[in-house]
Amino acid sequence: MMMCKEATRLMSFRQDRRLTFREKVSLRLHLSMCGACRECDRQFTLLHEAGKRYPAAHDHPPEGH
Amino acid sequence: MAAIEKEASFAGRSGYETWVFGILKYKILDLMRLQRKQGRFTPLEEEGEDDAIDRQFQANGRWREEARPASWGEPDRAFETEHFWRVFDACMLALPDGAARVFSLRELMGLSTADICREVGIRESNCWVILHRARLRLRACLEQGWLGEETP
Numbered sequence: 001m002m003m004c005k006e007a008t009r010l011m012s013f014r015q016d017r018r019l020t021f022r023e024k025v026s027l028r029l030h031l032s033m034c035g036a037c038r039e040c041d042r043q044f045t046l047l048h049e050a051g052k053r054y055p056a057a058h059d060h061p062p063e064g065h
Numbered sequence: 066m067a068a069i070e071k072e073a074s075f076a077g078r079s080g081y082e083t084w085v086f087g088i089l090k091y092k093i094l095d096l097m098r099l100q101r102k103q104g105r106f107t108p109l110e111e112e113g114e115d116d117a118i119d120r121q122f123q124a125n126g127r128w129r130e131e132a133r134p135a136s137w138g139e140p141d142r143a144f145e146t147e148h149f150w151r152v153f154d155a156c157m158l159a160l161p162d163g164a165a166r167v168f169s170l171r172e173l174m175g176l177s178t179a180d181i182c183r184e185v186g187i188r189e190s191n192c193w194v195i196l197h198r199a200r201l202r203l204r205a206c207l208e209q210g211w212l213g214e215e216t217p
Contacts, residue, residue: 003126005118012197016171016178039134043204046140050153051172053144 002026004037011041015048090174093166097185118201135208149211156206164199171196 002010010019010027019027031038121132128134143149157165170176171192176184178192 004128005122005126008201009197012200013193015200016193016196036128036133039136040204043134043137043207044200046137046143047200047203047207048172049140050144050149052175054153054173 002030004030004034004040007031007034007037008040008044011037011044015044090170090176093170094184097163097166101186118198121201121205132205134204137208137211143211152207152210155210156203159206160199160202164195164202167192167195168199168203 007027007030010023013019013023014027031041121129123129137143157168160168167181170181171178178189178196182189182192
């Protein structure tokens with residue numbers, strides 16, 4: 001059984017690349033049983049959305065990076 | 066300054082911002098290429114081995130009780146509050162430099178990891194690992210700074 005730490009890896013990868021069939025199945029299985037990881041998955045998606053809205057939400061570009 | 070001088074040629078603010086972001090993107094890429102050439106680009110070694118991750122998980126791979134992700138409510142409402150963006154900025158600044166740059170290129174500027182890695186010359190699998198750590202750090206930081214203050 002995949003643990004939460006590994007599940008967050010797949011949730012993150014999913015924002016950047018297609019998961020393999022096997023990865024998809026094990027992530028889905030884990031998420032179906034783990035509320036904390038479902039929240040984490042929502043948070044990663046929200047981070048992605050926040051990134052898209054970042055330019056509009058700021059009057060100036062970010063400093064320091 | 067160059068950006069301000071050019072402002073007149075842009076009709077709307079959003080066009081202007083997109084244009085500034087475009088410049089920023091190339092500046093970040095240039096900096097990362099330079100650092101890599103000089104052997105100073107080592108985002109994977111910036112933090113003690115998996116420090117940010119270890120703080121959130123038990124040895125068996127489950128969430129630590131105090132780090133379990135909580136609900137952030139409706140995303141659309143969050144984006145409308147200035148407080149969210151202040152905390153978001155603070156959390157970005159708290160990221161290690163390399164991680165912040167890769168995250169900015171990927172999520173703020175929308176480059177694919179394939180593009181980032183080709184431009185900077187690191188392996189794509191490294192990018193994925195850097196982003197995983199950056200996201201875990203950001204989510205923990207946002208949850209502390211944002212939800213922590215908002216609940217009475």
